[in-house]
Amino acid sequence: MMERIIPDKLTGTINETYFSGLEDLVKDVTSKGSYAVIDPHNYGRYYGNIITSSADFGAWWKTVAARFKDNDKVIFDTNNEYHDMDNTLVxxxxxxxxxxxxxxxxxxxxIFIEGNSYSGAWHWIESGSGDALKNLTDPSDSTGKLLFYEMHQYLDTDGSGTNExxxxxxxxxxxLAVATKWLKDNNKQGVLGEIGAxxxxxxxxxxxxxxxxxxDNSEQWRGVLWWAAGPWWADYMYSMEPTTGKAYGTYLPILKSFI
Incomplete structure (x- = not known):
């Protein structure tokens, strides 16, 4: 996504042809009262290479965020699932x-913050994400209440979400227990950004x-998102695509029961 929005370099200019479609989608979602998350699934990489310049990464975000600065229903997710990176860099x-x-x-x-090791909740401490990210600051809000730590959790053997x-x-x-304790101990808010089964x-x-x-821990956890939906997922085992997704008939009623 980062390359499609700004294709030449992180500090470059927006590809308006591509971006106009994204803007239309965000406008449609938010005009109906829902939130839209801008979530580059880049894993801390740009054209497959680990992003090592925080200044350039920040420049990319400044360019993109400026286009949504007046829409309070836009949420920014810094990047999806950083992995195999130095925690200081993350x-x-x-x-x-x-x-x-x-x-x-x-x-x-x-703003959603993601950690190392694919932002896994069960590895939040073990991966070093907890220690690395607990002192992040928000220039607009010293309480940090606009920052949410987004974690992912699958329930198969290796937690990869590749098994039924x-x-x-x-x-x-x-x-989830270890992440809940970390959120509570550090007075942070979390969002479970991916779960599927x-x-x-x-x-x-x-x-x-x-x-x-x-x-039961709603002071720490502020929401949950199911992975995934969209017609391109076809017969994916966790698909929540209405009404044909394999998981739709089973898991939508379960999720709705908690609303």
Whole structure:
């Protein structure tokens, strides 16, 4: 996404042909009262290379955020699933994004922060993300209440979200526990930005347990997003695409029961 928006270099100019479509989509979503998350799925990379310049990364965000600065229903997610990177760099990229989004005039919008090791909730401490990111600051709000730590959690053996089976019926809540404690201990807010599971009894129970854990700790967890939806997902095992997605009929009622 970063390359499609600004194709020549991070400090370059927007490709208006591509960006106009994104702007139309965001306008359509937010005009209906919903929130739109600008979430580059770049994994901390640009054209496949790890981004090492926080200044250039910040410049990219300043350019993009300026176009949405007057829309309070836009949320900025610094990048999807940083991985295999130095934790200091992950901190610096997140801080550069926050600082430059605010410098662009987008001073009231929420910002999602992601960690290393694919931003996994169960590895939040082990990966070093917790220590690396706990001191991020927001120039627009000293309380930090506009910053949300976005974590992801799948329930299969390796937590990759590539298997229909779940480890156990209790694995959802179990894998979130360490992240919940970190959020509470550090007075932070979290969002579970990705969760998904196969359509079977064990996974259904595990997902219910995970969402119940979030609800029971609502001061720390402010929301959850299911992965994924869209017609291009075809027969993907976790698809929530109405009404044909494999997970749609099973998991939509479960998720709605927590609203």
């Amino acid at each position: 901190h610096d990229l997140n801080q550069a994004a926050i600082t430059n989004i605010r410098a662009a005039g987008a001073t009231k919008q929420n 089976a779940c480890v156990s019926s209790t694995i959802g809540a179990e894998r 196969g359509v079977n009894t064990q996974c259904e129970t595990a997902v219910k347990g995970a969402i119940q854990h979030l609800a």
